[in-house]
Amino acid sequence: MVNYDSFMVTLSTVFGASLLVERFLEFIKNISEPFIGGKHKRIIPPLKDVDRKIDELKKDIEAGKQDGEWDERYPLNTVLVEPATDPDDGTVSRAFVIQLMGFALGIVAAHLFGVRLFETLTGGSSPIAPWEDFLLTGLLIGGGSAPIHMLMRFVTRRKMGAPSGNGMDFSEEKENQEKPGTGEEPPVVDELDIPYSGGVDRDKLEWRxxxxxxxxLIVYHHTAMKHNSTFEDVVRVIKSRKDSSGNHWITGYNCVIMADGAIKPFCRWDRYGNHARGYNMKSLGIAFNGNFETDPRIPNSNPDGRYGPSRPTEAQIKAGARVVALWTFLYDIAPDFDNTIIPHNKIAQKACPGSNFPYEEFSGWVEFYRNQWEKSPGMIKRIEAFKMKPYLYVSKSEK
Incomplete structure (x- = not known):
């Protein structure tokens, strides 16, 4: 029998170790780039061009501050698709060597932290030798955080959804988890199923x-686009806009939630996006893909469903609520829906996120996830591990 809390604490330690290994490998990849991936070297401009480059960057930054808000008025007949992924700047040989290094570091980390995952999994009666346990745990750590995250999701689902006596001894009492605004039992929650590695064009945002x-501050929006448009559509349409200097935008919202509940980070979270003029610098912007304005007097509104459903799907609401709940933990933002978590229309003369957006339901789910996570030592540990990811916080040198 397996004790849920002890297993999740061990698994969270493994998750944290995998994040440390990932960050170290990222560092190794960056410093090895000039030696292995020569054709991908970054070219340092001559000293005589430095002042000119600085002036250009200053102009770009000022232009971004002035033009920092997406119109959220989207014509039906314009969808331009362009993959929203960063180019691969590595080589197969370098990736192979670095992955082998990751496995080696994972094994060392398992010994260093004294983590034996399979011993915990079998309740202290592991049929394998300790060195084998360290080896297998280390390989899991070296394989990256994604497989461990999937295992956490599986165990969490099993704990929350399975009846007692199913082979895993989850002895803690099941809490009465009611759906906000109803008396219904909510479905199993994937909780921290939130992918983040810097969003789109993270390298371009390094100095911008x-x-x-x-x-x-957290500001939530709708994209005002068709509900079945892709994330690539959203990225392309927003990046096709030009600032006052004629330069294309390089970013938009910090996160976009698709109709199926998929979470798509866009702008780096340690950088400000273009979503709420006058508030970009201090806020995070999250947008629900779709058009939820039903007033026919509003240009490009959705009174007849031509943009698709006039309210976000349940999967969207829950996914967006999880992201916002995570942000409140990451940045110590109070869950105040009058002052710190607000709709776009509260700070701008706009309908966004639409008159048919379920404001109370959304805020209820944010509070639901916050309350559940605060009560779970395992979830708090996972959030602390999430905080170790890059591209989350402003560095001291940037302040």
Whole structure:
């Protein structure tokens, strides 16, 4: 029999170790780039061009501050698709060597932290030798955080959804988890199923859209686009806009939630996006893909369903609520829906996120996830591990 809390604590330690290994490998990849991937070297401009480059960057930053808001008025007949992924700047040989290094570091980390996952999984009666346990645990750590995250999701589902006596001794009492606004039992929650590695064009944002401090405000939107448009559509349409200097935008919302509940980070979270003029620098912007404005007097509104459903799907609401709940933990933002978590229309003369957006239901789910996570030591540990990811916080040198 397996004790849920002890297993999740061990698994969270493994998850944290895998994040450390990932960050170290990222560092190794960056410093090895000039030696292995020569054709991908970054070219340092001559000293005589430095002042000109600095002036250009200053102009770009100022232009971004002035033009920092997406119109959220989208014609039906314009969908341009372009893959929203970063180009692969590595080589097969380098990736292979670095992955082998990751496995080696994982084994060392397992010994260093004294983590034996399979011993915990079997309740202390592991049929394999300790060195084998360290080896297998280390390989899991070296394989990256994604497989461990999937295992956490599986165990969490099993714990929350399975009846007692199913082969896993989850002895803690099942809490009465009611859906906000109803008396119904909610379905199993994937909780921290939130992928994040810097979003789209993270390298281009290294020296642009730099925040002065970490965000203190969350603004939620709708994209005003068709509900079945892709994330690539959203990225392309927003990046096709030009600033006052004629330069294309390089980013938009910090996160976009698709109709099927898929979570798509866009702008780096340690950088400000283009979503709420006058508030970009201190805020995070999350957008629900779709058009939820039903007033026919509003241009490009959706009174007849031509943009698709006039309210976000349940999967969208829950996914967006999980992202916002995570942000409140990451950046110590109070869950105040009057001052710190607000719709776009509260700070701008716009309908966004639409008159048919379920404001109370959304805020209820944010509070639901926050309350559940605060009560779970395993979830708190996972959030602390999430905080170790890159591209989350403003560095001291940037302040």
């Amino acid at each position: 859209h730099v925040r002065k401090e970490n965000p203190t």
